[in-house]
Amino acid sequence: MEQNKNSSSLAMRIALAAVLTAVTAVFTLIVRVPIAPTRGYINLGDAAIYFTAFTFGPVTAMIAAGLGTAIADLIGGYPQWAPITLVINALRGLAVGLVIRSAAWKVPEEQTSKLFPLSVVKIIVSGLVGMIIMVSLYFLAGGIMYGFPAAVVEVPGNMIQNLVGILLGALLAVSVFRAYPPVRWISW
């Protein structure tokens, strides 16, 4: 298949990583969902990370998640977090992508929708893996940087952001698979 051949070329891989990195950065910086009780915001960078991992695989997710969120920190006024964000989100993207592409929990071909080749179990398990990685590593990094009492306060917020990210990332993946089927042949 032509698209399959293209996705294995270096130029295609660079283009894939660059555009999805930009998408992740924009989702982190621009797209915000207000939460009424706290009057705070959830950014949708996590949704972009999960979408990329569900749709394009572990390597693209690792690059786009790590670089995209680090770039968002750099241009959004939080450069001190950029190195930590880069490492944590790259690991999260890689882990989610690896779980979603793993042979475990593989559902038979006839049971999966042709429009969406992923199983719900895989989405839930990979989402939980991603959430555990992100929440625990940010807690650890925060604890080392400014003490565990203050770091623990961020845990619930990070969990909510992750849950919204998993939900929206999965919805986005389903919609994109349905509305633009050629996306199935682009992955790295």
Add this chain to the structure above:
Amino acid sequence: MIGSMYLPGNSSLHKLDPRVKLVLLVEVCVILFWPLSVIRYASLVVFVMACTVLAAGMKGLFAPLKTILPLLILIGLLTPLFLGGDETLVSLGVLRITREGINETLLIIFRVTGITFAFYLYFATTRLQQFILTLRWYGLPYTAALVITLSFRYIPSIVKLLQNVRDAHKLRDTSNSTSKNGLKRRIGELQPVLTSAVIASIKLIPVLAMSLEHRGIGSSKQRSSFVQLPHLRFCILHIISGLCAAAVLTLLIWM
């Protein structure tokens, strides 16, 4: 390229070589995790803040503070309550505030402030292009640098794309605001906008890949490369200035 934290200026830090500045940034971060007294932490933070004011003006003092103020308040309120010690200053039932707890809290506050100001100072005096070239000089692979620069190139396009899609969806009024409320409704409204924007972004990928192939990416006839930063032998003054600053910082630990 897109807007960044860079503040145009003519200060010595603006002129200092970005490679030297990056070494100094790493040194400041290492020192801020070194076991030092509160006074030494405070003097280092004051030094970094003074450099920030000299390089970026008073605006440079408030912009980074604004981003960490809630965190500093949180640290100030919570940390003393959870750290024990022998010398109790205030006791409120089971909660004790000790001298050691206050000391540790001040150390953490100075550490967070120092790291924040050091990073701010670096990016307020260094253009993003210079930063990427610095990373290249320190060994960042060509393809990784290309991904970063291309993503910077695509961020404004995707922002514009998202705004256009959002405006178009608003015109069509596709939301069903009476059936759902709160977060669920907001996500429901957002999903079609994000889907359209993401698909439009994905469609950019083959076009970009084709243009990269035309530029020789992935073949032996690659026709583009990154600008090289000047050779270090042309930056002797910068290196000497950097060494002096590094020596001052090191003295701060050993004095």
